[in-house]
Amino acid sequence: MAGNLGAGNLGDGETGGADTRARLDRLLSQIRSAGEHQVGYPTNQRFDYSPLYPFLEYSLNNVGDPFHESNYWENTHEIERDVIAHFARLTRIDPDEAWGYVTSGGTEGNMYGLYLGRELFPxxxxxxSEDTHYSVLKNVRVLNARYIMIKRQENGEIDYRDLREMINVHRDLPAVIMANIGTTMRGAVDDIDHIQRILQDSAVTSSYIHADAALSGMILPFVAEPQSYGFDAGIDSISVSGHKLLGAPLPCGVVLTRRSYVERVSRAVEYVGVHDTTLSGSRSGFAPLMLWYALARYGEDGIRGLVEGMLETAEYAVQQFNARGIEAWRHRNSVTVVFPKPAPEVFRKWQIAPEGREAHIITMPHVTRSMIDQLIDDCAAPQPLESSAGGETPWPN
Ligand SMILES: Cc1ncc(COP(=O)(O)O)c(C=O)c1O
Structure with a gap:
C-alpha cells in the first residue's frame, strides 16, 4: 500500500490525480505570492532556464572529479570545467592552476575549503569571526578541528586586534583562517591584506585562507574598486554561491582552490572510474548546466549591469529609509542594507532577515524600488498593517 503522501496519494488514479494536481496548484500559488515579498534573502528570483528543460529527462550525475574521466557517461563534466575556468578568471587565478567543482551551495563550498586546510595542516x-555564517561553526565541528571564534567589529568585519592576539598566542600552530567576503547579516568584507600582515608579523610557520564569498564573490569582480577577495590577494580557496546572484531554481555554488592542493586528497575509485576529490559522491549534473547557461546568457557586461543596478537600488533604499527617519546603512560595494528591526507586523508581510536588534534587506535583481517604497511605508506606519501576506509571525522572541 502506498504511504500517506497527504491529500492526494500519487498513483491513485483519476481522483487521486486531481487531488495531486490541486495540491500542487495550491503550493505553487503560495510560493508565487511569497516571492512578491522576498526582500531579505540573497536569491535572485529572476531567471529562465527553460532551454535546459530537456536535460531534466535524463539522470545526469557528475559523480567524481570533473577534471577526470568517469564510467558514468550521463554527466556534464565538460561544461562543469568551463564553469570552473570562468570562476577562476573571476577570482583571479590562472585557470590552468585552478581546480574546483560545482557544489550544492555555500555550506559545501566552505566545508571543502576548510577540509583542504585541515588536510594540508592537520x-x-x-x-x-563571530559574524561568520552559521555553517562554518558546524563545518569545523564536523572536521573535529580546533577553533577560536574571533570577535567582530561593530560593522561586521573581523576584529583584527583580537585575531592578531589569538594567532600570537598559538603561533606554534599552523593557522587556517576563514575570511568573510561579504558577511551574511551586514555584507562586511574582511581585509585579506590586513590578515596577511598579521600572519607575517606573527611568524606562524604555515597558514591557509579560505574565503567565503557566497554573494559578494559575484559582485566584487564587477565593480570599479573592489576590496581584495581573490587568489591574487593570497587566498587558498573560495566558495561562491550560484543560486544567489545568478539565481537558480536549485541551490548550487562553486568552490575553487589551487590544483596542487587537491592532489593531496585525491583517491581513485574503481567502481565509478573516477577520482574522488569532491565531498559528495553523486553530484548534480544539472547545476553546472544552469551556471554555464546563466554566465553565457548574461555575459560579463550583463552581470556588470546587473550588479550596478543592484548597488543603485541598495543606495536608493538607504536614502529612502534615512529620509523617513529610519537609520539604515550599507558597506561599500554591498547590496545588504541594514536597518533597525521593524515591528512584528512587518515580518508577517515581508520576508526580511532579522538578527538581534537589526534586520536587513538585500537588493537582489527582483527587488524593485516600488517594493522598497512599500516596505519603508510599512516600517514607518503605525501598526498593524492593512494587509498581511503570511499567517503566523516568524518574529523571533
Ligand atoms: C556568507 C554566507 N556563507 C555561506 C552561506 C551558506 O550558503 P548555503 O545556504 O548555500 O549553504 C550563506 C547563506 O546565505 C552566506 O550568506
Whole structure:
C-alpha cells in the first residue's frame, strides 16, 4: 500500500490525480505570492532556464572529479570545467592552476575549503569571526578541528586586534583562517591584506585562507574598486554561491582552490572510474548546466549591469529609509542594507532577515524600488498593517 503522501496519494488514479494536481496548484500559488515579498534573502528570483528543460529527462550525475574521466557517461563534466575556468578568471587565478567543482551551495563550498586546510595542516588552529555564517561553526565541528571564534567589529568585519592576539598566542600552530567576503547579516568584507600582515608579523610557520564569498564573490569582480577577495590577494580557496546572484531554481555554488592542493586528497575509485576529490559522491549534473547557461546568457557586461543596478537600488533604499527617519546603512560595494528591526507586523508581510536588534534587506535583481517604497511605508506606519501576506509571525522572541 502506498504511504500517506497527504491529500492526494500519487498513483491513485483519476481522483487521486486531481487531488495531486490541486495540491500542487495550491503550493505553487503560495510560493508565487511569497516571492512578491522576498526582500531579505540573497536569491535572485529572476531567471529562465527553460532551454535546459530537456536535460531534466535524463539522470545526469557528475559523480567524481570533473577534471577526470568517469564510467558514468550521463554527466556534464565538460561544461562543469568551463564553469570552473570562468570562476577562476573571476577570482583571479590562472585557470590552468585552478581546480574546483560545482557544489550544492555555500555550506559545501566552505566545508571543502576548510577540509583542504585541515588536510594540508592537520594540527592547525582555525580562526573565524563571530559574524561568520552559521555553517562554518558546524563545518569545523564536523572536521573535529580546533577553533577560536574571533570577535567582530561593530560593522561586521573581523576584529583584527583580537585575531592578531589569538594567532600570537598559538603561533606554534599552523593557522587556517576563514575570511568573510561579504558577511551574511551586514555584507562586511574582511581585509585579506590586513590578515596577511598579521600572519607575517606573527611568524606562524604555515597558514591557509579560505574565503567565503557566497554573494559578494559575484559582485566584487564587477565593480570599479573592489576590496581584495581573490587568489591574487593570497587566498587558498573560495566558495561562491550560484543560486544567489545568478539565481537558480536549485541551490548550487562553486568552490575553487589551487590544483596542487587537491592532489593531496585525491583517491581513485574503481567502481565509478573516477577520482574522488569532491565531498559528495553523486553530484548534480544539472547545476553546472544552469551556471554555464546563466554566465553565457548574461555575459560579463550583463552581470556588470546587473550588479550596478543592484548597488543603485541598495543606495536608493538607504536614502529612502534615512529620509523617513529610519537609520539604515550599507558597506561599500554591498547590496545588504541594514536597518533597525521593524515591528512584528512587518515580518508577517515581508520576508526580511532579522538578527538581534537589526534586520536587513538585500537588493537582489527582483527587488524593485516600488517594493522598497512599500516596505519603508510599512516600517514607518503605525501598526498593524492593512494587509498581511503570511499567517503566523516568524518574529523571533
Ligand atoms: C556568507 C554566507 N556563507 C555561506 C552561506 C551558506 O550558503 P548555503 O545556504 O548555500 O549553504 C550563506 C547563506 O546565505 C552566506 O550568506
Amino acid at each position: 594540527n592547525a588552529m582555525f580562526y573565524f
